[in-house]
Amino acid sequence: MSAAVQALRAGDLLILPTETVYGLAADAGNAAAVARIFEAKGRPRFNPLISHVFDAAAAEAIAVFDDTARALADAFWPGPLTIVAASRPGAVCDLARAGLDSVAVRVPGHPVAREVLAAFGGPVVAPSANRSGRPSPTILADAVEETGRFAAAALDGGACAVGVESTVVSVLEGGVALLRPGAVTREQIEGLVGGLHDDAQGHRSPGRQTTHYAPDAPVRIEATAAGDGEILLGFGPGVGEARWSLSPAGDLREAAANLFRLLREADRERPTGIAVAPVPGTGLGEAINDRLRRAAGFVG
Incomplete structure (x- = not known):
């Protein structure tokens, strides 16, 4: 565990298990480290990355939450829900936010990820540890096969319990919009906040390429x-x-x-x-x- 935290502090990359998929992680405030993620994944464009934090208080240190955002956090964190909100300056670099005035943030539920985040003490971006467009890895061996040569350390958290990436919702512009479906379902979110707004902010969410999660075979x-x-x-x-x-x-x-x-x-x-x-x-x-x-x- 100490080697993993040291890798993040040194600006290196880390293969990190979460309950959704394995991530390729870096210090969210270190632009050079974040750039290494884009290079390792061969990501075709600078999409925003999700910042993972230890708890809701840490989330509010980097994002501006209203009562709706807090209600979502209380209901679904720790867990596979990402909230896109207005960004506070400083903690998450411009590259990780793709130059936007918003930031995507979540509190993961996996105990290994939570231990790393608690020890590191800051936000960590961790997009799926696969080459861009490929299926996301849900076991360590697949993550290492995809991007292991770029990582200074790797942690084994077993098979991911959820297996698909987090649900992404936006709380901007006075309502909640579903930007990417995931394990927290549309019905669960609507049960808490009521009807969802139309998705007009897809550019604020990762995982929105036309071709994505694809194997080599059609x-x-x-x-x-x-x-x-x-x-x-x-x-x-x-x-x-x-x-x-x-x-x-x-x-x-x-x-x-x-x-x-x-x-x-x-x-x-x-x-x-x-x-x-x-x-x-x-x-x-x-x-x-x-x-x-x-x-x-x-x-x-």
């Missing part, structure tokens, strides 16, 4: 069967082979946790393509389908 969604040379990722009882099922029981949480791992494992078989059976779009299924549409090259 992805075909809403598939009822595998074509020649394809692997079918099934969902629900009796759909496809058990080995390649996102969830044989049709459980959305299980499907989310398995999504990126199975995309990677299928890709290693060098198929002509990866077909994915229909997944319901309600609840957590909204986030799963968002990732699948982007993996297939469609804007969600």
